[in-house]
Amino acid sequence: MERYEERFLIAAGIVLLLFLGALAYSAFAMHIVLPSAHGMIHYSADRPLRLVLRKTPPFDNPGVREVSPGRYEVVIVAYAWQFVPDEIEVPAGAEVTFMGTSADVIHGFFIPGTRINTMLIPGEVSEFTYRFAKPGKYLLLCHEYCGQLHHTMHADVVVK
């Protein structure tokens, strides 16, 4: 019986290591990356975040910009309970970098059907790069509870 015990545990360990290997491959060889630290915005109780954001590039000027041919930058500020801007248009196949942050509470930033999924935390900058392969209308929604009208907070992403 102890022999079975030993074999089971070795097999379990091997399976877990194989899974981890697959994860490492997807992360480092296929470059499917998670959000990470992209800088902080300093504010304080006397200098509220809303006002600081108005003077902090790029969040002083939210919107869609073509930074070079085929490369777009989308700057988004989340408020309770709307995204600014709430209509975003980008071409299919272009490399789109979303830069987002929150002006008040913690919000979510999620586009179903893509791997764009990040939190927007006051004082932290979230960044995500993605290529929309197919044209169509996508839903950008806040998927973290952010108060009374959380269920109305969304934006449209149109890929042409």
Next chain:
Amino acid sequence: MTPIVSDASGFSLPDDQRKVIRWNIYFGFAVLAVGVLFGLGQALNYAGVNIFQYYPGVRTYYEGLTIHGVLNALVLTSVFGNGFMALTTARGLGRPLNGFLLRSSFWTLVIGTVMAACAIVAGKATVLYTFYAPLQAHWTFYLGLTLVVVSTWLTSAALLVALRGWRREHPGERIPLLAFMSIATYVMWDVASVGLAIEVVVLLLPWSLGLVAGSDPMLSRTLFWFTGHPIVYYWLLPVYVSWYGMIPKQAGGALFSDTLTRVAFVMFILLVPVGFHHQFTDPGVGTGLKFAIAFLTFAIFFPSLMTAFGVMYALEIAGRWNGGKGLVGWFLRIRWSDPSVCAQVLAMCAFLLGGISGLMNASYNMNLVVHNTTFIVGHFHLTLATTVALSYMGIAYWMVPYLAQKRLWSARLAVAQAVSYFAGVMIFAHGLMTGGLEGMPRRTALSIGNYSLPSWHIPGVIGAVGGTIMMASVALFFVILVATILSREEVKIADIPFTETVQAPSQDGWQARLDWFHYWVYASIVIIAIMYGPFVMHHLPPMLSARPFTNY
């Protein structure tokens, strides 16, 4: 064969202590009754039906969701753990506990729960059970939750005092396995609960009282998840105590290995600091740290796979002793007609799926597909709401008769209750998980929202159907429970069920060191320092800058 308790011939707790434990369990189930009422509203929400407007005393969907989470996930689990682990420790060591500590623990929890509940019902704490700053609740909410945690520490103190007394009388002996498992659960929780305690006492409570101007959203949510992951061990381990220590006996068999069981519990003490895997999509946490945490999280599956082996082998021993033959024939012979066995074996089946979906959530970049979708809700209704809660019900089917000295009212209905709950949760989880993979967000009042995707409709309806079956099944559980308690038929139930192990605990060598909890706590602190030290040092002193937000 070695019994897993100190005095196998018989030991009974003093009446006043048995009474405190009974009230812990009754209060826990009363809390569950309130909590699940709100669960029904959430299940229907996914099908686009808003019944929250009809709930008495509750204004919004999110207020109901806060009650559901706080009562079921935080209060029920604490009070059940307090009562059940006090009972198993006392029985394991064969000695009474400190009555003052037990009573203080119970009343602290009751006062804390009432404070938090009042704040929520008054509409001053609609912050869900994660209460992320800058959402700010009334100070009574934070103080109430603090008292709930303090009550678990008081129980922990009672267990450790009893262990010290037992060791003085039994120098050089191995701790009886039943007591070892129970005390290990609370030792793990003592380490794990520190993050939440610091978050609430240092950051949130002074902020809600207006003593400091702002909060630090990033640091406070990190401290929350420091405890927020291992809190699931705290929910699960009392159930493991039952699965390892009681179910083998109840099913008609015995547990095989003493050592393997202890190693599994020690691993949970070591693997506390993995909370960052709840923050895989957070900006402000580096990908290197996230990958290291994914690695450590996978290590936790090891003790759970050990449990799968150890408990399943115990069930096979039971099935074969009961006359089961062949490769799978033993599975049909494990006393399914005993509702306590039936409920808990079904809970184990749910844990297979719950464990696999947990592995998916923890899989680093795969988290991008499921984070904050209803997939997560499906996952933790398989784990917390079934593995744990259905096991609680199964445990109640012997423990309430034992504590009240009454006969269980209708074992047959109790079996039907366990089976229907299992069926309900399978349907519910299927709906929510498929919806989640289509991007259906969790924690969102979709029934009154202004957006939706067509692919969410069918999964939402399936979720609502499953949730309704779960609700009906829980109602049946309460009928059985109340009928048992109110029954006039008193019976004498002398002892609790406990198993024997085929392999005795070794008296020397490395196995004996498994009992030295302080070693494992030091080792755990070292791992915590490695995983959390750099991040926390970087965020000290906290930036008290975010203004409170109370628009909920």
